[in-house]
Amino acid sequence: xxxxxxxTLARFMVAPSVLLLLGWMIVPLAITLWFSFQSYNLLSPGMxxxxxxxxxxYFLSDPAFWQAMANTLMIVGGVLAITxxxxxxLALLLDQPIRGQGIVRILMIAPFFxxxxxxxxxxxxxxxxxxxxxxxxxxxxxGAQPIDFLAQYPLMSIILIVAWQWLPFAxxxxxxxxxxxxxxxxxxxxxxxxxxxxxxxxxVLPHLSRAITVVILIETIFLLSVFAEILVTTNGGxxxxxxxxxxxxxxxxxxxxxxGGASAGxxxxxxxxxxxxIFLMRMIGKTLE
Amino acid sequence: MARRVSNRRRWFFTILAWxxxxxxxxxxxxxxxxxxxxxxxxxxxxxKFLFFDWTTENYAEVQERSPYLRHFLNxxxxxxxxTLLGLLIAIPSAWSMAxxxxxxxxxxxxxxxSTKMMPAAGVLIxxxxxxxxxxxxDTRLGITVVLMLINLPIIIWMLYTYFREIPSEILxxxxxxxxxxxxxxxxxxxxxxxxxxxxxxxxNVILAWNEAFWTLNLTTSKAAPLTTFIASxxxxxxxxxAKLSAASTMAIAPILILGWFSQxxxxxxxxxxxxx
Numbered sequence: 001x002x003x004x005x006x007x008t009l010a011r012f013m014v015a016p017s018v019l020l021l022l023g024w025m026i027v028p029l030a031i032t033l034w035f036s037f038q039s040y041n042l043l044s045p046g047m048x049x050x051x052x053x054x055x056x057x058y059f060l061s062d063p064a065f066w067q068a069m070a071n072t073l074m075i076v077g078g079v080l081a082i083t084x085x086x087x088x089x090l091a092l093l094l095d096q097p098i099r100g101q102g103i104v105r106i107l108m109i110a111p112f113f114x115x116x117x118x119x120x121x122x123x124x125x126x127x128x129x130x131x132x133x134x135x136x137x138x139x140x141x142x143g144a145q146p147i148d149f150l151a152q153y154p155l156m157s158i159i160l161i162v163a164w165q166w167l168p169f170a171x172x173x174x175x176x177x178x179x180x181x182x183x184x185x186x187x188x189x190x191x192x193x194x195x196x197x198x199x200x201x202x203x204v205l206p207h208l209s210r211a212i213t214v215v216i217l218i219e220t221i222f223l224l225s226v227f228a229e230i231l232v233t234t235n236g237g238x239x240x241x242x243x244x245x246x247x248x249x250x251x252x253x254x255x256x257x258x259x260g261g262a263s264a265g266x267x268x269x270x271x272x273x274x275x276x277x278i279f280l281m282r283m284i285g286k287t288l289e
Numbered sequence: 290m291a292r293r294v295s296n297r298r299r300w301f302f303t304i305l306a307w308x309x310x311x312x313x314x315x316x317x318x319x320x321x322x323x324x325x326x327x328x329x330x331x332x333x334x335x336x337k338f339l340f341f342d343w344t345t346e347n348y349a350e351v352q353e354r355s356p357y358l359r360h361f362l363n364x365x366x367x368x369x370x371x372t373l374l375g376l377l378i379a380i381p382s383a384w385s386m387a388x389x390x391x392x393x394x395x396x397x398x399x400x401x402x403s404t405k406m407m408p409a410a411g412v413l414i415x416x417x418x419x420x421x422x423x424x425x426x427d428t429r430l431g432i433t434v435v436l437m438l439i440n441l442p443i444i445i446w447m448l449y450t451y452f453r454e455i456p457s458e459i460l461x462x463x464x465x466x467x468x469x470x471x472x473x474x475x476x477x478x479x480x481x482x483x484x485x486x487x488x489x490x491x492x493n494v495i496l497a498w499n500e501a502f503w504t505l506n507l508t509t510s511k512a513a514p515l516t517t518f519i520a521s522x523x524x525x526x527x528x529x530x531a532k533l534s535a536a537s538t539m540a541i542a543p544i545l546i547l548g549w550f551s552q553x554x555x556x557x558x559x560x561x562x563x564x565x
């Protein structure tokens with residue numbers, strides 16, 4: 001049907017975005033790869049030289065790297081667990097007959113629109129601060145010792161802050177999916193005497209699987225590179241307790257000026273993301289077709 | 290199909306849902322309330338919820354401490370600018386992929402989405418050094434282009450899923466009637482595509498407004514949007530809860546309102562049409 005002329009035109013229209021994305025992917029990545037084989041510190045300009053895999057050797061044998069790797073996976077896994085399970089529960093709750101459902105939805109979705117620096121600072125100061133925070137006041141009110149969340153449980157605190165931002169997203173998407181569930185099927189199941197749990201595992205959960213997959217995919221993209229929440233709350237500390245890969249690369253490059261080492265870290269982060277991506281793409285490919 | 294619901298059950302779920310929703314919303318509510326307190330009231334123990342001397346002086350002080358309006362304007366320019374630029378590039382691509390799909394269109398779309406998965410850490414250093422040598426650090430132009438690039442895959446995907454739903458028979462009918470390509474685009478396609486383009490615009494402005502990796506790393510003061518401005522409160526001097534709250538309230542209010550309007554499109558847009 002399409003003429004040759006139309007096909008050429010179509011290619012011409014797709015070209016700009018393909019070229020831009022290709023350039024955006026390949027040029028900086030190639031430079032990062034090049035830097036990762038160099039001894040290159042911004043504090044000693046003119047001393048750059050090729051050192052092969054030395055940067056990788058240092059980076060991979062640095063305990064900070066393994067901790068950052070573990071923290072990265074903990075953040076992704078922890079936030080996913082909270083938001084997916086919490087999202088299913090909240091979606092089921094919102095799907096019930098409720099008065100003022102519109103307002104409830106509006107209140108619940110709000111955290112998703114809050115910029116990360118704001119939510120992190122509000123949680124850090126007004127809630128988790130061990131002296132003036134609301135949690136400290138609550139602890140004192142019941143006679144307990146206030147907890148210094150960000151010093152004692154830095155990674156858990158960050159997971160909580162990030163989960164607060166993403167729980168509404170998961171809830172909203174799962175609720176939308178839930179509302180498209182065929183009510184006749186549910187009624188048929190009820191007539192057959194299926195209990196609430198049986199209905200949930202045999203009807204609701206399979207129906208939600210596609211939406212859950214999408215939630216996992218999209219959240220993972222964003223969660224692999226959590227940054228602002230760490231920067232304004234703990235600066236990755238104490239020690240490396242709340243440093244993820246993104247933050248480690250940032251601090252090595254822009255705080256310690258070690259371009260070579262940080263580049264090696266960047267390449268490692270890309271490889272990790274690719275492994276996760278291949279895994280996810282398989283999953284999404286299966287569910288979405 | 291209305292199921293009969295007992296009144297007691299209805300009230301139970303209503304109270305439960307309102308409780309949970311208020312708990313989730315509470316940090317935002319608390320921030321807004323605190324922004325109207327004096328600094329002393331902001332850290333009062335026990336906390337003062339509603340009965341305090343309401344004041345608006347924090348809002349004035351935030352503007353004094355740092356030109357808030359400039360950062361606000363930067364946020365508007367950067368988020369709207371990057372989205373419009375992205376739309377300009379994405380609309381032709383999405384249009385041709387939706388209406389002239391080739392054998393490789395699906396692969397191409399998947400590849401575009403996969404660029405989103407590249408961690409920013411992998412390209413931070415070259416981008417920072419290139420920006421430094423090109424004099425683009427802390428410029429609105431530089432950060433606008435970067436945000437356009439990181440959101441481009443999402444813009445293309447969203448537009449594609451909207452365009453794909455425009456029935457192609459209508460286009461064929463227009464062609465049969467002898468409409469030129471220009472007429473086809475202006476009179477047939479555009480009116481049907483506008484809603485999709487509008488929700489893509491809305492959502493990507495929200496995403497760009499809240500983007501906090503590249504804005505924090507590539508801007509410092511002149512071109513700094515609100516994300517960077519708020520981050521400057523992470524190393525405070527003296528009492529600052531009320532001022533932090535005022536600055537935060539102003540930073541989130543516009544986007545919160547936009548967000549509430551975009552609720553419906555949000556699900557569809559961010560799941561690339563997979564959940565409707």
